[in-house]
Amino acid sequence: MGVQCEASVMLRLGEQETTMAGFDYTLVQKWFGRARFQLLDLMRGTQSLTLLKELEAVQFESQEVIRFRQKKMLEAYLDSMRDVPYYKKHKSITEFPVIDKKFINENRESLLNRSYGGKIFRKKTGGSTGEPFVYVTGVKSQSYLWAGILLSWRTAGYHLGEPVAILAGSSLFTSGIKQNIYYGIMNARLFSAFEMSAKRLDTYAREIARGKYRLLYGYASAVQELAEYLLSRPDRPTFSLRGIVTTAENLTPGMRETIERAFGVPCFSQYGCHDAGISAYECEQRKGFHLITDRCYPEVLEDRRLVSTDISNEALFLPRYDTGDLITMSDEPCACGRGFPLIAAVIGRSNDVISDQAGNTVHSEFFTHLFREVQAITAFQVAYDGRTLVVNLHTRDTDTDWSPYKERIQKSLAVERIDFIQNQPFMKSANAKHKFVLKLPEIGLYYETDDCTAKEKSDKDENPHQA
Numbered sequence: 001m002g003v004q005c006e007a008s009v010m011l012r013l014g015e016q017e018t019t020m021a022g023f024d025y026t027l028v029q030k031w032f033g034r035a036r037f038q039l040l041d042l043m044r045g046t047q048s049l050t051l052l053k054e055l056e057a058v059q060f061e062s063q064e065v066i067r068f069r070q071k072k073m074l075e076a077y078l079d080s081m082r083d084v085p086y087y088k089k090h091k092s093i094t095e096f097p098v099i100d101k102k103f104i105n106e107n108r109e110s111l112l113n114r115s116y117g118g119k120i121f122r123k124k125t126g127g128s129t130g131e132p133f134v135y136v137t138g139v140k141s142q143s144y145l146w147a148g149i150l151l152s153w154r155t156a157g158y159h160l161g162e163p164v165a166i167l168a169g170s171s172l173f174t175s176g177i178k179q180n181i182y183y184g185i186m187n188a189r190l191f192s193a194f195e196m197s198a199k200r201l202d203t204y205a206r207e208i209a210r211g212k213y214r215l216l217y218g219y220a221s222a223v224q225e226l227a228e229y230l231l232s233r234p235d236r237p238t239f240s241l242r243g244i245v246t247t248a249e250n251l252t253p254g255m256r257e258t259i260e261r262a263f264g265v266p267c268f269s270q271y272g273c274h275d276a277g278i279s280a281y282e283c284e285q286r287k288g289f290h291l292i293t294d295r296c297y298p299e300v301l302e303d304r305r306l307v308s309t310d311i312s313n314e315a316l317f318l319p320r321y322d323t324g325d326l327i328t329m330s331d332e333p334c335a336c337g338r339g340f341p342l343i344a345a346v347i348g349r350s351n352d353v354i355s356d357q358a359g360n361t362v363h364s365e366f367f368t369h370l371f372r373e374v375q376a377i378t379a380f381q382v383a384y385d386g387r388t389l390v391v392n393l394h395t396r397d398t399d400t401d402w403s404p405y406k407e408r409i410q411k412s413l414a415v416e417r418i419d420f421i422q423n424q425p426f427m428k429s430a431n432a433k434h435k436f437v438l439k440l441p442e443i444g445l446y447y448e449t450d451d452c453t454a455k456e457k458s459d460k461d462e463n464p465h466q467a
């Protein structure tokens with residue numbers, strides 16, 4: 001079965017090459033598609049289309065050429081920041097300390113580039129501790145944001161102007177009349193990842209099929225949930241998709257396999273951290289993310305934290321900004337021939353760690369490794385309070401004996417009890433993103449495991465006799 005599915009996806013990859021040659025994307029469609037994005041650029045005051053064209057060409061340049069250009073761009077960027085008060089305190093990029101959201105919130109005035117006279121874009125994200133983080137970018141950075149996203153869509157077979165279904169929460173799109181007009185011009189429709197009831201999933205699937213959407217773009221967990229729903233149904237609608245791009249969350253091999261099986265098209269992952277100027281995309285090899293280094297100056301610290309300077313942000317100077325993400329870079333050049341360096345893996349957030357009362361810590365990566373070998377597991381979430389750890393597995397095989405896995409966790413973490421539960425809904429963060437690891441004040445308030453239920457029942461049975 002698995003081999004057959006793989007073959008069908010491979011076939012689609014082949015088909016996609018045919019479509020990319022332009023057989024079902026006419027010159028008229030191409031003209032109108034470009035016109036849509038030209039209009040968007042005009043309205044937003046951006047130059048995404050010009051940058052996209054540029055990136056599509058330079059991505060195949062050699063690593064040396066790309067590195068040399070980045071060096072020149074970094075120098076030019078630093079030169080343009082010389083009037084920024086914070087810049088004056090240091091001489092070279094390596095002298096700057098690593099900064100985070102808290103630092104930026106407290107030092108905003110000294111980071112602003114007042115000699116920049118172009119359009120300013122206000123951005124808001126959730127901070128690591130929940131406090132909102134507000135920052136600004138300029139035309140170039142905002143243009144790179146969209147050019148990077150479009151580049152990942154293009155790699156998945158999308159042509160400009162084709163209908164796109166976006167399945168996500170508030171970190172990916174904002175609502176409002178202006179935004180709705182933008183999405184309308186882009187030919188994109190938003191499907192909310194906040195409400196994912198079976199009825200809603202059914203409606204989403206039918207509408208994505210009926211609307212002949214060519215690309216599905218969204219949170220990895222939301223797309224995965226829709227895929228799982230589809231696989232559980234005997235009557236799957238026929239889709240017109242060319243490909244799928246997931247973003248904002250880690251796409252595990254199991255999730256990718258489920259999504260491709262459900263939709264029958266290849267699924268790509270995209271990785272971005274706009275405030276750090278990070279924009280990266282998977283190529284058809286899907287061995288990692290090509291990092292667009294024309295936009296940023298990245299550094300990987302010893303603890304694998306990704307630190308980056310957005311060299312396209314003309315409005316705000318954020319040198320050596322901590323993304324909070326842990327990554328590994330690949331030493332090997334990619335077989336696709338693209339020269340942008342390859343992020344081999346985004347391991348997770350640096351604060352995605354579980355610690356027990358004895359002070360032992362494990363990163364969420366530990367669980368990713370633990371469950372990688374089990375084909376039947378499509379996704380997981382680990383929740384814990386000080387004493388209990390609950391592993392919620394989404395799995396096709398409900399007969400597995402999980403005790404060897406419990407033992408392996410027990411060797412690394414001293415918790416009083418470990419419960420494995422299966423196919424229960426995941427808890428989402430406020431912006432509807434999937435979290436691999438959750439720390440909860442008291443686990444019993446959130447989860448009802450089989451063991452817990454049994455215990456509660458027996459307590460209740462005993463109580464009347466004691467009274």
Ligand SMILES: [Zn+2]
Binds near residue numbers: 285336337
């Ligand atoms: Zn590649």
